[in-house]
Amino acid sequence: MVAGGGMGPDDDGVSFAHALATLKEQGSALLVVGSVPEEMFADASATMLGDPSADPPRRRLVVAPEPNRSSAIRxxxxxxPLSSEYARLVTRGEEARSAAAASRPLDQITPRTHVIDGSIRDLGTTVAEVIEEFDLFAGGLDAAEFRMAFDCLPTMLSAYGRETAFRFVHVMVAQARAVSGLVHFRLPRDMDSELVRLFxxxxxxxxxxxxxxxELNQRWHFRDRDLTSDWLPLGGT
Incomplete structure:
Protein backbone atom coordinates (compact mmCIF):
# COMPACT_ATOMS: atom_id res chain seq x y z
CA MET A 1 0.00 0.00 0.00
CA VAL A 2 1.29 3.45 -0.88
CA ALA A 3 0.98 6.54 1.29
CA GLY A 4 -2.44 8.16 1.52
CA GLY A 5 -4.45 4.98 1.25
CA GLY A 6 -3.19 3.96 -2.17
CA MET A 7 -3.28 0.39 -3.34
CA GLY A 8 -2.24 -1.92 -6.09
CA PRO A 9 -4.36 -4.53 -7.84
CA ASP A 10 -3.00 -7.32 -5.60
CA ASP A 11 -2.45 -6.10 -2.04
CA ASP A 12 -5.70 -4.21 -1.53
CA GLY A 13 -7.79 -5.45 -4.41
CA VAL A 14 -10.54 -6.55 -2.05
CA SER A 15 -10.84 -3.04 -0.59
CA PHE A 16 -10.95 -1.54 -4.06
CA ALA A 17 -13.58 -4.03 -5.24
CA HIS A 18 -15.67 -3.30 -2.15
CA ALA A 19 -15.46 0.45 -2.76
CA LEU A 20 -16.58 0.02 -6.37
CA ALA A 21 -19.40 -2.32 -5.37
CA THR A 22 -20.63 0.25 -2.85
CA LEU A 23 -20.75 2.92 -5.56
CA LYS A 24 -22.93 0.66 -7.67
CA GLU A 25 -25.25 -0.27 -4.83
CA GLN A 26 -25.90 3.32 -3.79
CA GLY A 27 -25.81 5.07 -7.14
CA SER A 28 -22.82 7.29 -7.71
CA ALA A 29 -21.23 10.06 -9.70
CA LEU A 30 -17.69 10.06 -11.05
CA LEU A 31 -15.56 12.99 -12.19
CA VAL A 32 -13.23 11.87 -15.00
CA VAL A 33 -10.15 14.07 -15.28
CA GLY A 34 -6.88 14.17 -17.22
CA SER A 35 -6.09 15.39 -20.72
CA VAL A 36 -6.12 12.36 -23.01
CA PRO A 37 -7.18 12.00 -26.68
CA GLU A 38 -10.91 11.77 -27.37
CA GLU A 39 -10.61 8.16 -28.54
CA MET A 40 -9.00 7.09 -25.27
CA PHE A 41 -11.52 8.96 -23.16
CA ALA A 42 -14.27 7.23 -25.16
CA ASP A 43 -12.76 3.84 -24.29
CA ALA A 44 -12.77 4.70 -20.59
CA SER A 45 -16.28 6.12 -20.82
CA ALA A 46 -17.56 2.96 -22.50
CA THR A 47 -16.37 0.82 -19.58
CA MET A 48 -18.38 3.06 -17.24
CA LEU A 49 -21.48 2.87 -19.42
CA GLY A 50 -21.57 -0.88 -18.83
CA ASP A 51 -20.90 -4.34 -20.16
CA PRO A 52 -22.76 -4.97 -23.46
CA SER A 53 -23.57 -8.50 -22.26
CA ALA A 54 -25.28 -7.27 -19.07
CA ASP A 55 -28.69 -8.82 -18.42
CA PRO A 56 -30.85 -6.81 -18.28
CA PRO A 57 -29.07 -4.33 -20.57
CA ARG A 58 -28.01 -0.99 -19.11
CA ARG A 59 -30.11 2.05 -20.02
CA ARG A 60 -27.55 4.52 -21.31
CA LEU A 61 -27.58 8.24 -21.98
CA VAL A 62 -24.71 10.22 -23.48
CA VAL A 63 -24.80 14.01 -23.36
CA ALA A 64 -22.27 15.34 -25.86
CA PRO A 65 -21.50 18.51 -27.79
CA GLU A 66 -21.93 18.27 -31.56
CA PRO A 67 -18.19 17.71 -32.31
CA ASN A 68 -18.26 14.63 -30.05
CA ARG A 69 -21.42 13.14 -31.54
CA SER A 70 -19.68 10.30 -33.42
CA SER A 71 -17.81 9.32 -30.25
CA ALA A 72 -21.09 9.28 -28.33
CA ILE A 73 -22.79 7.05 -30.89
CA ARG A 74 -19.82 4.66 -30.92
CA PRO A 81 -28.93 -2.24 -27.55
CA LEU A 82 -29.64 0.97 -29.46
CA SER A 83 -33.43 0.91 -29.25
CA SER A 84 -34.95 3.95 -27.57
CA GLU A 85 -35.78 2.15 -24.34
CA TYR A 86 -32.06 1.43 -23.80
CA ALA A 87 -30.03 4.19 -25.47
CA ARG A 88 -30.36 7.95 -25.94
CA LEU A 89 -28.13 10.78 -27.13
CA VAL A 90 -28.56 14.42 -26.16
CA THR A 91 -26.70 16.99 -28.26
CA ARG A 92 -27.03 20.41 -29.86
CA GLY A 93 -27.17 21.90 -33.36
CA GLU A 94 -29.12 21.88 -36.61
CA GLU A 95 -26.93 19.13 -38.07
CA ALA A 96 -27.85 16.91 -35.16
CA ARG A 97 -31.53 17.74 -35.69
CA SER A 98 -31.36 16.46 -39.28
CA ALA A 99 -29.52 13.34 -38.21
CA ALA A 100 -32.02 12.66 -35.45
CA ALA A 101 -34.95 12.95 -37.84
CA ALA A 102 -33.29 10.61 -40.32
CA SER A 103 -32.57 8.05 -37.64
CA ARG A 104 -36.10 7.60 -36.33
CA PRO A 105 -37.06 4.77 -38.73
CA LEU A 106 -33.76 3.06 -37.89
CA ASP A 107 -34.08 3.13 -34.16
CA GLN A 108 -32.30 -0.17 -33.72
CA ILE A 109 -29.25 1.14 -35.66
CA THR A 110 -28.88 4.75 -34.51
CA PRO A 111 -29.79 5.90 -30.99
CA ARG A 112 -32.71 8.24 -30.55
CA THR A 113 -31.30 11.77 -30.45
CA HIS A 114 -32.66 14.71 -28.47
CA VAL A 115 -31.48 18.05 -29.87
CA ILE A 116 -31.15 21.02 -27.53
CA ASP A 117 -31.22 24.44 -29.20
CA GLY A 118 -32.15 26.45 -26.14
CA SER A 119 -30.90 27.19 -22.64
CA ILE A 120 -29.22 25.19 -19.94
CA ARG A 121 -32.69 24.82 -18.46
CA ASP A 122 -33.78 22.98 -21.62
CA LEU A 123 -30.82 20.64 -21.26
CA GLY A 124 -31.67 19.87 -17.67
CA THR A 125 -35.32 19.26 -18.52
CA THR A 126 -34.42 16.91 -21.36
CA VAL A 127 -32.05 14.85 -19.23
CA ALA A 128 -34.69 14.59 -16.49
CA GLU A 129 -37.29 13.45 -19.03
CA VAL A 130 -34.98 10.76 -20.41
CA ILE A 131 -34.33 9.43 -16.90
CA GLU A 132 -38.06 9.36 -16.22
CA GLU A 133 -38.74 7.50 -19.48
CA PHE A 134 -36.03 4.95 -18.73
CA ASP A 135 -37.56 4.43 -15.28
CA LEU A 136 -40.99 3.84 -16.86
CA PHE A 137 -39.56 1.42 -19.46
CA ALA A 138 -37.84 -0.53 -16.69
CA GLY A 139 -40.82 -0.54 -14.35
CA GLY A 140 -38.46 0.97 -11.81
CA LEU A 141 -34.72 1.15 -12.41
CA ASP A 142 -32.48 -1.27 -10.52
CA ALA A 143 -29.25 -0.07 -8.93
CA ALA A 144 -26.65 0.77 -11.61
CA GLU A 145 -29.12 0.08 -14.43
CA PHE A 146 -29.12 3.73 -15.53
CA ARG A 147 -25.78 5.02 -16.85
CA MET A 148 -24.92 8.49 -18.15
CA ALA A 149 -21.82 9.98 -19.74
CA PHE A 150 -21.79 13.79 -19.62
CA ASP A 151 -19.20 15.27 -22.00
CA CYS A 152 -20.44 18.89 -21.96
CA LEU A 153 -18.93 20.27 -18.77
CA PRO A 154 -16.11 22.21 -20.53
CA THR A 155 -18.63 23.68 -23.01
CA MET A 156 -20.96 24.59 -20.17
CA LEU A 157 -18.19 26.28 -18.21
CA SER A 158 -17.26 28.35 -21.25
CA ALA A 159 -20.84 29.36 -22.01
CA TYR A 160 -22.31 29.88 -18.53
CA GLY A 161 -19.44 30.19 -16.05
CA ARG A 162 -18.48 28.24 -12.95
CA GLU A 163 -21.38 29.09 -10.65
CA THR A 164 -24.11 28.07 -13.11
CA ALA A 165 -22.21 24.95 -14.20
CA PHE A 166 -21.68 23.94 -10.56
CA ARG A 167 -25.38 24.27 -9.75
CA PHE A 168 -26.35 22.33 -12.87
CA VAL A 169 -23.99 19.44 -12.10
CA HIS A 170 -25.28 19.34 -8.52
CA VAL A 171 -28.84 18.87 -9.80
CA MET A 172 -27.85 16.25 -12.39
CA VAL A 173 -25.95 14.21 -9.81
CA ALA A 174 -28.92 14.32 -7.42
CA GLN A 175 -31.28 13.10 -10.16
CA ALA A 176 -28.99 10.19 -10.99
CA ARG A 177 -28.63 9.20 -7.34
CA ALA A 178 -32.43 9.26 -6.97
CA VAL A 179 -32.60 6.25 -9.34
CA SER A 180 -29.34 4.70 -8.07
CA GLY A 181 -27.67 5.43 -11.39
CA LEU A 182 -24.00 5.53 -12.30
CA VAL A 183 -22.97 8.72 -14.08
CA HIS A 184 -19.66 10.24 -15.09
CA PHE A 185 -18.74 13.79 -16.05
CA ARG A 186 -15.69 14.62 -18.12
CA LEU A 187 -13.38 17.48 -17.10
CA PRO A 188 -10.12 17.27 -19.10
CA ARG A 189 -7.91 19.03 -16.58
CA ASP A 190 -5.05 17.92 -14.34
CA MET A 191 -5.95 16.38 -10.99
CA ASP A 192 -4.44 19.30 -9.07
CA SER A 193 -6.13 22.02 -11.14
CA GLU A 194 -8.39 24.60 -9.49
CA LEU A 195 -11.40 23.50 -11.57
CA VAL A 196 -11.04 19.88 -10.51
CA ARG A 197 -10.81 20.90 -6.86
CA LEU A 198 -13.95 23.02 -7.31
CA PHE A 199 -16.08 20.16 -8.65
CA GLU A 215 -1.60 2.71 -23.05
CA LEU A 216 -4.42 4.32 -21.09
CA ASN A 217 -4.15 4.02 -17.32
CA GLN A 218 -6.56 5.09 -14.59
CA ARG A 219 -6.27 5.97 -10.93
CA TRP A 220 -9.30 6.20 -8.62
CA HIS A 221 -9.68 8.62 -5.72
CA PHE A 222 -12.63 7.88 -3.40
CA ARG A 223 -14.04 10.96 -1.66
CA ASP A 224 -15.35 9.42 1.57
CA ARG A 225 -12.62 6.81 2.03
CA ASP A 226 -8.91 7.04 2.67
CA LEU A 227 -8.46 5.13 -0.53
CA THR A 228 -6.59 5.94 -3.73
CA SER A 229 -5.61 3.29 -6.24
CA ASP A 230 -2.28 2.89 -7.94
CA TRP A 231 -2.26 3.45 -11.68
CA LEU A 232 -4.18 0.59 -13.25
CA PRO A 233 -4.71 -0.39 -16.89
CA LEU A 234 -8.11 0.37 -18.36
CA GLY A 235 -10.37 -2.54 -17.46
CA GLY A 236 -8.45 -3.20 -14.27
CA THR A 237 -11.47 -2.19 -12.19
Missing amino acids: RLRETG QPLFDATVELRIDGG
Whole structure:
Protein backbone atom coordinates (compact mmCIF):
# COMPACT_ATOMS: atom_id res chain seq x y z
CA MET A 1 0.00 0.00 0.00
CA VAL A 2 1.29 3.45 -0.88
CA ALA A 3 0.98 6.54 1.29
CA GLY A 4 -2.44 8.16 1.52
CA GLY A 5 -4.45 4.98 1.25
CA GLY A 6 -3.19 3.96 -2.17
CA MET A 7 -3.28 0.39 -3.34
CA GLY A 8 -2.24 -1.92 -6.09
CA PRO A 9 -4.36 -4.53 -7.84
CA ASP A 10 -3.00 -7.32 -5.60
CA ASP A 11 -2.45 -6.10 -2.04
CA ASP A 12 -5.70 -4.21 -1.53
CA GLY A 13 -7.79 -5.45 -4.41
CA VAL A 14 -10.54 -6.55 -2.05
CA SER A 15 -10.84 -3.04 -0.59
CA PHE A 16 -10.95 -1.54 -4.06
CA ALA A 17 -13.58 -4.03 -5.24
CA HIS A 18 -15.67 -3.30 -2.15
CA ALA A 19 -15.46 0.45 -2.76
CA LEU A 20 -16.58 0.02 -6.37
CA ALA A 21 -19.40 -2.32 -5.37
CA THR A 22 -20.63 0.25 -2.85
CA LEU A 23 -20.75 2.92 -5.56
CA LYS A 24 -22.93 0.66 -7.67
CA GLU A 25 -25.25 -0.27 -4.83
CA GLN A 26 -25.90 3.32 -3.79
CA GLY A 27 -25.81 5.07 -7.14
CA SER A 28 -22.82 7.29 -7.71
CA ALA A 29 -21.23 10.06 -9.70
CA LEU A 30 -17.69 10.06 -11.05
CA LEU A 31 -15.56 12.99 -12.19
CA VAL A 32 -13.23 11.87 -15.00
CA VAL A 33 -10.15 14.07 -15.28
CA GLY A 34 -6.88 14.17 -17.22
CA SER A 35 -6.09 15.39 -20.72
CA VAL A 36 -6.12 12.36 -23.01
CA PRO A 37 -7.18 12.00 -26.68
CA GLU A 38 -10.91 11.77 -27.37
CA GLU A 39 -10.61 8.16 -28.54
CA MET A 40 -9.00 7.09 -25.27
CA PHE A 41 -11.52 8.96 -23.16
CA ALA A 42 -14.27 7.23 -25.16
CA ASP A 43 -12.76 3.84 -24.29
CA ALA A 44 -12.77 4.70 -20.59
CA SER A 45 -16.28 6.12 -20.82
CA ALA A 46 -17.56 2.96 -22.50
CA THR A 47 -16.37 0.82 -19.58
CA MET A 48 -18.38 3.06 -17.24
CA LEU A 49 -21.48 2.87 -19.42
CA GLY A 50 -21.57 -0.88 -18.83
CA ASP A 51 -20.90 -4.34 -20.16
CA PRO A 52 -22.76 -4.97 -23.46
CA SER A 53 -23.57 -8.50 -22.26
CA ALA A 54 -25.28 -7.27 -19.07
CA ASP A 55 -28.69 -8.82 -18.42
CA PRO A 56 -30.85 -6.81 -18.28
CA PRO A 57 -29.07 -4.33 -20.57
CA ARG A 58 -28.01 -0.99 -19.11
CA ARG A 59 -30.11 2.05 -20.02
CA ARG A 60 -27.55 4.52 -21.31
CA LEU A 61 -27.58 8.24 -21.98
CA VAL A 62 -24.71 10.22 -23.48
CA VAL A 63 -24.80 14.01 -23.36
CA ALA A 64 -22.27 15.34 -25.86
CA PRO A 65 -21.50 18.51 -27.79
CA GLU A 66 -21.93 18.27 -31.56
CA PRO A 67 -18.19 17.71 -32.31
CA ASN A 68 -18.26 14.63 -30.05
CA ARG A 69 -21.42 13.14 -31.54
CA SER A 70 -19.68 10.30 -33.42
CA SER A 71 -17.81 9.32 -30.25
CA ALA A 72 -21.09 9.28 -28.33
CA ILE A 73 -22.79 7.05 -30.89
CA ARG A 74 -19.82 4.66 -30.92
CA ARG A 75 -19.97 4.31 -27.14
CA LEU A 76 -23.69 3.57 -27.23
CA ARG A 77 -23.22 0.99 -29.99
CA GLU A 78 -20.47 -0.77 -28.04
CA THR A 79 -22.30 -1.01 -24.73
CA GLY A 80 -25.76 -2.42 -25.45
CA PRO A 81 -28.93 -2.24 -27.55
CA LEU A 82 -29.64 0.97 -29.46
CA SER A 83 -33.43 0.91 -29.25
CA SER A 84 -34.95 3.95 -27.57
CA GLU A 85 -35.78 2.15 -24.34
CA TYR A 86 -32.06 1.43 -23.80
CA ALA A 87 -30.03 4.19 -25.47
CA ARG A 88 -30.36 7.95 -25.94
CA LEU A 89 -28.13 10.78 -27.13
CA VAL A 90 -28.56 14.42 -26.16
CA THR A 91 -26.70 16.99 -28.26
CA ARG A 92 -27.03 20.41 -29.86
CA GLY A 93 -27.17 21.90 -33.36
CA GLU A 94 -29.12 21.88 -36.61
CA GLU A 95 -26.93 19.13 -38.07
CA ALA A 96 -27.85 16.91 -35.16
CA ARG A 97 -31.53 17.74 -35.69
CA SER A 98 -31.36 16.46 -39.28
CA ALA A 99 -29.52 13.34 -38.21
CA ALA A 100 -32.02 12.66 -35.45
CA ALA A 101 -34.95 12.95 -37.84
CA ALA A 102 -33.29 10.61 -40.32
CA SER A 103 -32.57 8.05 -37.64
CA ARG A 104 -36.10 7.60 -36.33
CA PRO A 105 -37.06 4.77 -38.73
CA LEU A 106 -33.76 3.06 -37.89
CA ASP A 107 -34.08 3.13 -34.16
CA GLN A 108 -32.30 -0.17 -33.72
CA ILE A 109 -29.25 1.14 -35.66
CA THR A 110 -28.88 4.75 -34.51
CA PRO A 111 -29.79 5.90 -30.99
CA ARG A 112 -32.71 8.24 -30.55
CA THR A 113 -31.30 11.77 -30.45
CA HIS A 114 -32.66 14.71 -28.47
CA VAL A 115 -31.48 18.05 -29.87
CA ILE A 116 -31.15 21.02 -27.53
CA ASP A 117 -31.22 24.44 -29.20
CA GLY A 118 -32.15 26.45 -26.14
CA SER A 119 -30.90 27.19 -22.64
CA ILE A 120 -29.22 25.19 -19.94
CA ARG A 121 -32.69 24.82 -18.46
CA ASP A 122 -33.78 22.98 -21.62
CA LEU A 123 -30.82 20.64 -21.26
CA GLY A 124 -31.67 19.87 -17.67
CA THR A 125 -35.32 19.26 -18.52
CA THR A 126 -34.42 16.91 -21.36
CA VAL A 127 -32.05 14.85 -19.23
CA ALA A 128 -34.69 14.59 -16.49
CA GLU A 129 -37.29 13.45 -19.03
CA VAL A 130 -34.98 10.76 -20.41
CA ILE A 131 -34.33 9.43 -16.90
CA GLU A 132 -38.06 9.36 -16.22
CA GLU A 133 -38.74 7.50 -19.48
CA PHE A 134 -36.03 4.95 -18.73
CA ASP A 135 -37.56 4.43 -15.28
CA LEU A 136 -40.99 3.84 -16.86
CA PHE A 137 -39.56 1.42 -19.46
CA ALA A 138 -37.84 -0.53 -16.69
CA GLY A 139 -40.82 -0.54 -14.35
CA GLY A 140 -38.46 0.97 -11.81
CA LEU A 141 -34.72 1.15 -12.41
CA ASP A 142 -32.48 -1.27 -10.52
CA ALA A 143 -29.25 -0.07 -8.93
CA ALA A 144 -26.65 0.77 -11.61
CA GLU A 145 -29.12 0.08 -14.43
CA PHE A 146 -29.12 3.73 -15.53
CA ARG A 147 -25.78 5.02 -16.85
CA MET A 148 -24.92 8.49 -18.15
CA ALA A 149 -21.82 9.98 -19.74
CA PHE A 150 -21.79 13.79 -19.62
CA ASP A 151 -19.20 15.27 -22.00
CA CYS A 152 -20.44 18.89 -21.96
CA LEU A 153 -18.93 20.27 -18.77
CA PRO A 154 -16.11 22.21 -20.53
CA THR A 155 -18.63 23.68 -23.01
CA MET A 156 -20.96 24.59 -20.17
CA LEU A 157 -18.19 26.28 -18.21
CA SER A 158 -17.26 28.35 -21.25
CA ALA A 159 -20.84 29.36 -22.01
CA TYR A 160 -22.31 29.88 -18.53
CA GLY A 161 -19.44 30.19 -16.05
CA ARG A 162 -18.48 28.24 -12.95
CA GLU A 163 -21.38 29.09 -10.65
CA THR A 164 -24.11 28.07 -13.11
CA ALA A 165 -22.21 24.95 -14.20
CA PHE A 166 -21.68 23.94 -10.56
CA ARG A 167 -25.38 24.27 -9.75
CA PHE A 168 -26.35 22.33 -12.87
CA VAL A 169 -23.99 19.44 -12.10
CA HIS A 170 -25.28 19.34 -8.52
CA VAL A 171 -28.84 18.87 -9.80
CA MET A 172 -27.85 16.25 -12.39
CA VAL A 173 -25.95 14.21 -9.81
CA ALA A 174 -28.92 14.32 -7.42
CA GLN A 175 -31.28 13.10 -10.16
CA ALA A 176 -28.99 10.19 -10.99
CA ARG A 177 -28.63 9.20 -7.34
CA ALA A 178 -32.43 9.26 -6.97
CA VAL A 179 -32.60 6.25 -9.34
CA SER A 180 -29.34 4.70 -8.07
CA GLY A 181 -27.67 5.43 -11.39
CA LEU A 182 -24.00 5.53 -12.30
CA VAL A 183 -22.97 8.72 -14.08
CA HIS A 184 -19.66 10.24 -15.09
CA PHE A 185 -18.74 13.79 -16.05
CA ARG A 186 -15.69 14.62 -18.12
CA LEU A 187 -13.38 17.48 -17.10
CA PRO A 188 -10.12 17.27 -19.10
CA ARG A 189 -7.91 19.03 -16.58
CA ASP A 190 -5.05 17.92 -14.34
CA MET A 191 -5.95 16.38 -10.99
CA ASP A 192 -4.44 19.30 -9.07
CA SER A 193 -6.13 22.02 -11.14
CA GLU A 194 -8.39 24.60 -9.49
CA LEU A 195 -11.40 23.50 -11.57
CA VAL A 196 -11.04 19.88 -10.51
CA ARG A 197 -10.81 20.90 -6.86
CA LEU A 198 -13.95 23.02 -7.31
CA PHE A 199 -16.08 20.16 -8.65
CA GLN A 200 -14.69 17.21 -6.70
CA PRO A 201 -16.98 17.66 -3.65
CA LEU A 202 -20.01 16.93 -5.87
CA PHE A 203 -18.70 13.47 -6.79
CA ASP A 204 -18.25 10.16 -5.02
CA ALA A 205 -14.94 9.48 -6.74
CA THR A 206 -12.54 11.06 -9.20
CA VAL A 207 -11.08 8.92 -11.98
CA GLU A 208 -7.75 10.22 -13.22
CA LEU A 209 -6.65 9.21 -16.74
CA ARG A 210 -3.17 9.28 -18.26
CA ILE A 211 -1.23 7.70 -21.12
CA ASP A 212 1.75 5.55 -20.14
CA GLY A 213 3.76 3.82 -22.85
CA GLY A 214 0.96 4.39 -25.33
CA GLU A 215 -1.60 2.71 -23.05
CA LEU A 216 -4.42 4.32 -21.09
CA ASN A 217 -4.15 4.02 -17.32
CA GLN A 218 -6.56 5.09 -14.59
CA ARG A 219 -6.27 5.97 -10.93
CA TRP A 220 -9.30 6.20 -8.62
CA HIS A 221 -9.68 8.62 -5.72
CA PHE A 222 -12.63 7.88 -3.40
CA ARG A 223 -14.04 10.96 -1.66
CA ASP A 224 -15.35 9.42 1.57
CA ARG A 225 -12.62 6.81 2.03
CA ASP A 226 -8.91 7.04 2.67
CA LEU A 227 -8.46 5.13 -0.53
CA THR A 228 -6.59 5.94 -3.73
CA SER A 229 -5.61 3.29 -6.24
CA ASP A 230 -2.28 2.89 -7.94
CA TRP A 231 -2.26 3.45 -11.68
CA LEU A 232 -4.18 0.59 -13.25
CA PRO A 233 -4.71 -0.39 -16.89
CA LEU A 234 -8.11 0.37 -18.36
CA GLY A 235 -10.37 -2.54 -17.46
CA GLY A 236 -8.45 -3.20 -14.27
CA THR A 237 -11.47 -2.19 -12.19
